[in-house]
Structure formats: structure tokens, C-alpha cells
Amino acid sequence: MQPRNMSMSGVVDLAAVKAAGEAKAKAEQARAEAARQAGQGGGSGPAAGAVPPSALVIDVDEAGFERDVLQLSAEVPVVLDFWAEWCEPCKQLSPLLERLTVQANGRLVLAKVDVDANQMLMQQFGIQGIPAVFAVVAGQVLPLFQGVAPEQQIRETLAQLIQVAEERFGIIGIEVDPNAEAVATDAAEAEVPAGPYxxxxxxxxxxxxxxxxxxxxxxxxxxxxxxxxxxxxxxxxxxxxxxxxxxxxxxxxxxxxxxxxxxxxxxxxxxxxxxxxxxxxxxxxxxxxxxxxxxxxxxxxxxxxxxxxxxxxxxxxxxxxxxxxxxxxxxxx
Missing domain, CATH: 1.25.40 (Serine Threonine Protein Phosphatase 5, Tetratricopeptide repeat)
Incomplete structure (x- = not known):
């Protein structure tokens, strides 16, 4: 896995275009199935396709990066937070990113990457210091900022990211159901039956x-x-x-x-x-x-x-x- 184009004005990643289309369809199927299962038995489960707010902040590793970040970025911008337990500035930035992500109400997902456990990802992204924040939209990587920035600056950066995703890629995010049961948080990992082709x-x-x-x-x-x-x-x-x-x-x-x-x-x-x-x-x-x-x-x-x-x-x-x-x-x- 190589990081995609590192520019807000980057090129179309044709491999990502194909992966994005496939991932979006499978993710929609998976969430719909999870929502259906959650609603069985007469309950008032979440609307099809909706996720609980807790699903907007996830931990990712090298093994799941393709699925949890690149594929998910076909339907919602994914913000990458590279952090470590020993990093004091990370302890200031990460909670702020989590709060702003939840406030975005489905227009962003925050993926947290522990650099101590994922050295290869850190090297592939060329990270020299943490905290470091990137975004992935439709399979393309966009550098956002490094270090702890003022909250207003971060808000403006994330707003720009959402705007780029909507205007250039037609990505408007995912539906959030505040009443969704926890079972829906793993919907993106649900098994999809193999197709004939x-x-x-x-x-x-x-x-x-x-x-x-x-x-x-x-x-x-x-x-x-x-x-x-x-x-x-x-x-x-x-x-x-x-x-x-x-x-x-x-x-x-x-x-x-x-x-x-x-x-x-x-x-x-x-x-x-x-x-x-x-x-x-x-x-x-x-x-x-x-x-x-x-x-x-x-x-x-x-x-x-x-x-x-x-x-x-x-x-x-x-x-x-x-x-x-x-x-x-x-x-x-």
C-alpha cells in the first residue's frame, strides 16, 4: 500500500476510483444488513445505512488500513490521526479531533493510528514527528497539518476537507443515528456473500x-x-x-x-x-x-x-x- 497523491489539487487515482466504487457498494450492503439484523424482533433499530456516533472514531492498523480507511474513504472523508501513548501533544489534539468529528455528524470519520504499533504506516506516510494529521478522500491522501493547531484553525481545515470531498468527489458522508445500537458499529466489517464473478x-x-x-x-x-x-x-x-x-x-x-x-x-x-x-x-x-x-x-x-x-x-x-x-x-x- 502506497500513500496516494499528497495534494488538495491532486490527480485522479484510477485504481482508487475502481476500489472506491466497489467499496461503497459493499459498505452500503453491509450496513443495511447490520441495521436489518439490529431491527429484528420488533425493535426500533437504526435506519438502513445509519451508524451510531461511536462508529465515527475508530482505531486502525496496517492489516486493516485498506478496508477501514481506503475503502471507507469512498463514502466519507477519513481523517488520520497519527499518535502515540508517550506523546503529550497527542493527548491534547486527539480528544479535540474526536469531538470535532462527532460534531460533523457523519461528514467525517476519524481513524487513529498508533505509530508504535504501526511503524510501516508511519514510514509510508513519511512522518517525521507526531501528532501528524492526514485525510483520505476517495483513496487519495491529503496532508492536513502536523503538531497541535488552534481549534479554530482545525475547524476551518476540516470544513475545507468536507467541501473538497463534496465538490470534487460528490462524497457527502454517512448517516448517523444517535439511537443506533452498538451492533451497528461493526457494520463495515460484516461479511458480504461472494458474487458469481x-x-x-x-x-x-x-x-x-x-x-x-x-x-x-x-x-x-x-x-x-x-x-x-x-x-x-x-x-x-x-x-x-x-x-x-x-x-x-x-x-x-x-x-x-x-x-x-x-x-x-x-x-x-x-x-x-x-x-x-x-x-x-x-x-x-x-x-x-x-x-x-x-x-x-x-x-x-x-x-x-x-x-x-x-x-x-x-x-x-x-x-x-x-x-x-x-x-x-x-x-x-
């Missing part, structure tokens, strides 16, 4: 991790051959095909060609692929919408289809996709 999907992920983009593409296509509506396979295929297209590109040459030929669909599509991989989502969408505007017939259709593929990579619920769909409709009709 889990083995093929896992093979695709392994191929992606190994750099075998052709193998990943084929694995996703195998799933879609049996289940054309499988959302995870559609997302994975769009991602793998995008990575395959840009793998051997010369970025300087591609961008020069796009600048010299603003009406050339192939040149604009190639540049848009680079934009998307580089995290410039709005630029990629805007470039192709503009190209649709100045092309006709088969050329226009090729650009439109590539834009729709890009929507698959980012996700239909992303506000940038919604805006781009509206812009596309305006130039088409």
Missing part, C-alpha cells in the same frame, strides 16, 4: 496491478460477456482501456498535435485521455464537448462515445459528470 474480477485486478493491461481488459470482457450490466466490470474495463491507450503515448507530441489541430477528433481524444489520467477531469470533458461542437457525422459520434467511456471511469454520480452530460446535451440538441 468475484474470481474473474479479482483476476482483472491482479492483472492491473501487474501491469498486464491486456489481461485485465480480457478478464473484464469475460464478465461482461455473461453479465452485460455488471457495473464493476464496466468501470474496470473503461479504466483498463484508458490506461492501455495512454501507456505508450508521448505526452508532449500528443499535446502539440492537439494544439495544432483543434478540430481533429483523434488528436483531441488522445489529449483528453492524457487529461483524464493526469486528474484534469473538467479539462478532459470540456475538450471533448468542444470537439463534439465542431464535428459532424461519424467523427462527432466517435468523440461522443469516448466521452461516455470517460463518464464510466469517473462515475455517473460525480457532479463533474453531471455537468458534462448537460453540456454535451446542449451541443448535441
Amino acid at each position: 468475484d474470481a474473474l474480477l479479482e483476476a482483472a485486478v491482479v492483472a492491473l496491478d501487474a501491469g498486464d493491461l491486456g489481461g485485465a481488459v480480457q478478464a473484464y470482457k469475460n464478465v461482461l460477456a455473461d453479465d452485460p450490466t455488471n457495473s464493476e466490470a464496466k468501470l474496470g474495463l473503461a479504466q483498463a482501456e484508458l490506461l492501455a491507450r495512454v501507456q505508450h503515448m508521448n505526452p508532449q507530441a500528443v499535446r502539440a498535435a492537439a494544439a495544432e489541430n483543434p478540430r481533429d477528433p483523434a488528436a483531441q481524444i488522445a489529449a483528453a485521455d492524457l487529461d483524464l489520467v493526469g486528474g484534469h477531469v473538467e479539462d478532459a470533458f470540456g475538450r471533448l464537448v468542444d470537439t463534439v461542437r465542431v464535428t459532424f457525422g461519424e467523427e462527432r459520434d466517435s468523440v461522443r462515445l469516448r466521452l461516455l467511456e470517460m463518464f464510466e471511469v469517473i462515475g455517473a454520480d460525480d457532479p463533474r459528470v453531471t455537468a458534462a452530460r448537460t453540456a454535451l446535451a446542449r451541443v448535441l440538441f
Whole structure:
């Protein structure tokens, strides 16, 4: 596990995009099942998907980091508090972070990392001193601050984090039920039954991790051959095909060609692929919408289809996709 992009203006982490979509669906299923079980027997259990306030502050370790932080960050910003028992400043900061997290009412989760027990995580994040505070949003790591900061400054930082999560990733947090029973606190860890295509999907992920983009593409296509509506396979295929297209590109040459030929669909599509991989989502969408505007017939259709593929990579619920769909409709009709 490597820390993701360390910048508020960072790039799209394509591996995280795929993991985030899968994690969000599984987490929703898990919490709904836990809520259903809590409500059995005529009780007034929590609403489906809701968690008790105590579930907003968790302890995490290296073994559970992928599940408890990276996957959870697909639906709520996760604040990481690196601390140790011997650290006096940590004893001032941690309770403040816990209080502000609970007050955020589901728009944040606080994950506490004991550095003495998790030296590898400390090294991977490049931490030189504690307390150190990071955030993870949609699989991307954002550095927040180090040391003890004034409460007002921390409040403003967390408010900015929530705003970034909502505006750039469409992540609005999780529902909190103050009356939820403690059984719901472990909902994110509930077992989800294996699906019929889990083995093929896992093979695709392994191929992606190994750099075998052709193998990943084929694995996703195998799933879609049996289940054309499988959302995870559609997302994975769009991602793998995008990575395959840009793998051997010369970025300087591609961008020069796009600048010299603003009406050339192939040149604009190639540049848009680079934009998307580089995290410039709005630029990629805007470039192709503009190209649709100045092309006709088969050329226009090729650009439109590539834009729709890009929507698959980012996700239909992303506000940038919604805006781009509206812009596309305006130039088409």
C-alpha cells in the first residue's frame, strides 16, 4: 500500500476510483444488513445505512488500513490521526479531533493510528514527528497539518476537507443515528456473500496491478460477456482501456498535435485521455464537448462515445459528470 497523491489539487487515482466504487457498494450492503439484523424482533433499530456516533472514531492498523480507511474513504472523508501513548501533544489534539468529528455528524470519520504499533504506516506516510494529521478522500491522501493547531484553525481545515470531498468527489458522508445500537458499529466489517464473478474480477485486478493491461481488459470482457450490466466490470474495463491507450503515448507530441489541430477528433481524444489520467477531469470533458461542437457525422459520434467511456471511469454520480452530460446535451440538441 502506497500513500496516494499528497495534494488538495491532486490527480485522479484510477485504481482508487475502481476500489472506491466497489467499496461503497459493499459498505452500503453491509450496513443495511447490520441495521436489518439490529431491527429484528420488533425493535426500533437504526435506519438502513445509519451508524451510531461511536462508529465515527475508530482505531486502525496496517492489516486493516485498506478496508477501514481506503475503502471507507469512498463514502466519507477519513481523517488520520497519527499518535502515540508517550506523546503529550497527542493527548491534547486527539480528544479535540474526536469531538470535532462527532460534531460533523457523519461528514467525517476519524481513524487513529498508533505509530508504535504501526511503524510501516508511519514510514509510508513519511512522518517525521507526531501528532501528524492526514485525510483520505476517495483513496487519495491529503496532508492536513502536523503538531497541535488552534481549534479554530482545525475547524476551518476540516470544513475545507468536507467541501473538497463534496465538490470534487460528490462524497457527502454517512448517516448517523444517535439511537443506533452498538451492533451497528461493526457494520463495515460484516461479511458480504461472494458474487458469481468475484474470481474473474479479482483476476482483472491482479492483472492491473501487474501491469498486464491486456489481461485485465480480457478478464473484464469475460464478465461482461455473461453479465452485460455488471457495473464493476464496466468501470474496470473503461479504466483498463484508458490506461492501455495512454501507456505508450508521448505526452508532449500528443499535446502539440492537439494544439495544432483543434478540430481533429483523434488528436483531441488522445489529449483528453492524457487529461483524464493526469486528474484534469473538467479539462478532459470540456475538450471533448468542444470537439463534439465542431464535428459532424461519424467523427462527432466517435468523440461522443469516448466521452461516455470517460463518464464510466469517473462515475455517473460525480457532479463533474453531471455537468458534462448537460453540456454535451446542449451541443448535441
